[in-house]
Amino acid sequence: MKCKKLLRISKISRKLPKILNNEEIEKVLNYWNTRYFSQYRNKRIMQLILNTGLRISEVINLKWNDINLTSGKINVIEGKGKKDRVLWVNNNVIASLIRYRERQEGVLVRKGFSPCTIKYVFTSFSNKKLSPGNLRKSFYKCSNESINRQVSPHQYRHTYATRLLSETKNLRIVQKSLGHSDLSTTQIYTHIVDEEMESTLKDFEI
Numbered sequence: 001m002k003c004k005k006l007l008r009i010s011k012i013s014r015k016l017p018k019i020l021n022n023e024e025i026e027k028v029l030n031y032w033n034t035r036y037f038s039q040y041r042n043k044r045i046m047q048l049i050l051n052t053g054l055r056i057s058e059v060i061n062l063k064w065n066d067i068n069l070t071s072g073k074i075n076v077i078e079g080k081g082k083k084d085r086v087l088w089v090n091n092n093v094i095a096s097l098i099r100y101r102e103r104q105e106g107v108l109v110r111k112g113f114s115p116c117t118i119k120y121v122f123t124s125f126s127n128k129k130l131s132p133g134n135l136r137k138s139f140y141k142c143s144n145e146s147i148n149r150q151v152s153p154h155q156y157r158h159t160y161a162t163r164l165l166s167e168t169k170n171l172r173i174v175q176k177s178l179g180h181s182d183l184s185t186t187q188i189y190t191h192i193v194d195e196e197m198e199s200t201l202k203d204f205e206i
Helices: 002-015 022-031 037-052 056-060 091-110 132-146 153-168 171-178 188-203
Strands: 073-076 085-088
Touching: 022 037, 022 132, 037 056, 037 091, 037 132, 037 153, 056 132, 056 153, 085 171, 132 153, 153 171, 153 188, 171 188
Parallel strands: none
Antiparallel strands: 073 085
């Protein structure tokens, strides 16, 4: 009976999503050379996922009309399963998006595009939606070169979810922010938080 219990725990551990720690987050964000618009854009995408838990497909399909740059409200339209949801971001993220929009307009206007034609938040130099494959390759290159391991865009989403649960202790908030229809899908993050608690308590000493 004890062996079966250990086997179940082992299976859960193997399924736990990997997340980034503070040092790794700082390194991957500092990797981008923001003198170049494409890298500046990729850094903003990474920051947005870390602060919202958006899926890569949701980031690519995000439109300026979906974001209220005054209140910080983000409408995620037809996320996974064609479901809509609402998120909010803090003032620092709003300010970052405003600066990004100004630079995006400057770049695309020089390419001959009118500001009113800029529909998507994150675009190519031809004012089109980004390719998910190319974006993943950029993220992989970033993590391989900055922290010596491959990190997918989805792992930044996992990092957001784990941090949010650690801060709020509210699984329902995490569920709604991620757009999970089933709470059991979200419960995997409780195991990560428990592991962090174990590590913290083992190192704790007065």
